[in-house]
Amino acid sequence: MYLSAVNHRIPLSDGNSIPIIGLGTYADPNSSSKEGCAASVKVAIDTGYRHIDGAYVYGNEHEVGDAIREKIAEGKVRREDIFYCGKLWVTNLVPERVRPTLERTLKTLKLDYVDLYIIEMPMAFKPGDEIYPRDEDGKWLYHNLDLCATWEALEACKDAGLVKSLGVSNFNRRQLELILKKPGLKHKPVSNQVECHPYFTQQKLLKFCQQHDIVIIAYSPLGTCRNPRWVNVSSPPLLKDAYLNSVGKKYNKTTAQVVLRFNIQRGVVVIPKSFNPERIKENFQIFDFSLTEEEMKEIEALNRNVRFVELLMWRDHPEYPFHDEY
Numbered sequence: 195m196y197l198s199a200v201n202h203r204i205p206l207s208d209g210n211s212i213p214i215i216g217l218g219t220y221a222d223p224n225s226s227s228k229e230g231c232a233a234s235v236k237v238a239i240d241t242g243y244r245h246i247d248g249a250y251v252y253g254n255e256h257e258v259g260d261a262i263r264e265k266i267a268e269g270k271v272r273r274e275d276i277f278y279c280g281k282l283w284v285t286n287l288v289p290e291r292v293r294p295t296l297e298r299t300l301k302t303l304k305l306d307y308v309d310l311y312i313i314e315m316p317m318a319f320k321p322g323d324e325i326y327p328r329d330e331d332g333k334w335l336y337h338n339l340d341l342c343a344t345w346e347a348l349e350a351c352k353d354a355g356l357v358k359s360l361g362v363s364n365f366n367r368r369q370l371e372l373i374l375k376k377p378g379l380k381h382k383p384v385s386n387q388v389e390c391h392p393y394f395t396q397q398k399l400l401k402f403c404q405q406h407d408i409v410i411i412a413y414s415p416l417g418t419c420r421n422p423r424w425v426n427v428s429s430p431p432l433l434k435d436a437y438l439n440s441v442g443k444k445y446n447k448t449t450a451q452v453v454l455r456f457n458i459q460r461g462v463v464v465i466p467k468s469f470n471p472e473r474i475k476e477n478f479q480i481f482d483f484s485l486t487e488e489e490m491k492e493i494e495a496l497n498r499n500v501r502f503v504e505l506l507m508w509r510d511h512p513e514y515p516f517h518d519e520y
């Protein structure tokens with residue numbers, strides 16, 4: 195068990211630490227408002243969340259930053275209590291765009307530094323301000339680059355004090371090894387943010403990461419919002435699972451609380467998204483019960499090895515991460 199009982203944080207390999215639960219802030223702009231996002235960040239901080247997962251590409255960094263600063267101004271929290279994770283989008287992976295992109299995020303958030311900055315995906319796209327670059331025939335415009343060069347530019351951002359810790363997201367083992375074995379590596383990735391929940395347990399990647407002191411941050415820990423525009427809905431809804439429901443009943447907990455508890459109990463950070471005040475609170479009530487070893491094993495056995503987030507539209511990208519076993 196990696197969890198510190200005092201403040202629900204787990205140590206990172208660079209000496210910093212990360213709160214084991216954070217609020218996810220990605221929401222489909224067609225079905226949720228930016229104000230809803232700001233209100234949710236404030237409810238989350240009032241509830242006790244100290245970790246907020248954001249990204250430039252979510253289009254709501256401004257509101258997230260305002261909400262965090264409002265809570266700091268109120269005296270509810272200090273800046274150093276908050277752990278903000280930002281993400282470097284795929285059109286900004288060329289080294290010369292890395293620092294300006296992070297500086298733009300800091301300006302939008304109106305913060306001096308982010309706690310964690312991660313490469314959102316290992317697949318580089320045509321550099322520029324077009325978030326989803328395609329040619330006139332609708333074909334994706336990919337870009338060839340050495341991810342180690344991106345990493346060196348990130349290391350310089352950490353040395354300049356713009357970010358406390360560096361990580362990656364959606365990296366497979368080979369891509370992690372590429373960074374870990376980089377000649378002259380100055381700062382190791384402290385975390386890898388990937389899909390992770392009882393239907394996609396990431397057992398092998400988790401073991402590899404634990405061996406290398408890399409914390410897994412579980413995205414879509416509740417099984418996503420099941421928007422068929424980007425979610426593989428051929429896998430059944432996680433929160434309807436009969437076994438998980440029965441465990442919830444035993445502890446007088448909801449299924450959402452059980453699946454979050456499963457991950458934190460094995461040292462995996464969770465970042466459930468909710469913009470509903472009751473569910474934001476519900477998702478945080480996971481520290482007052484624990485699953486037995488047998489229940490942990492039974493839940494691990496629910497693994498179907500099918501992703502909700504497959505990113506199949508980019509499967510012909512040379513760095514598409516999900517062709518490899520893990």
Ligand SMILES: NC(=O)c1ccc[n+]([C@@H]2O[C@H](COP(=O)([O-])OP(=O)(O)OC[C@H]3O[C@@H](n4cnc5c(N)ncnc54)[C@H](OP(=O)(O)O)[C@@H]3O)[C@@H](O)[C@H]2O)c1
Nearest residue numbers: 218219220413414415416417418419450466467468469473
């Ligand atoms: N790095 C990446 O590539 C990547 C990819 C995907 C996601 N992420 C990050 O991970 C975060 C979480 O992932 P996600 O948004 O895909 O999915 P998720 O957190 O697994 O699920 C979110 C969905 O579950 C609902 N929900 C929340 N709490 C609930 C509860 N207690 N009971 C029932 N339903 C509940 C939410 O609706 P309400 O809002 O109405 O409660 C929303 O529809 C994102 O917001 C984002 O920050 C990162």
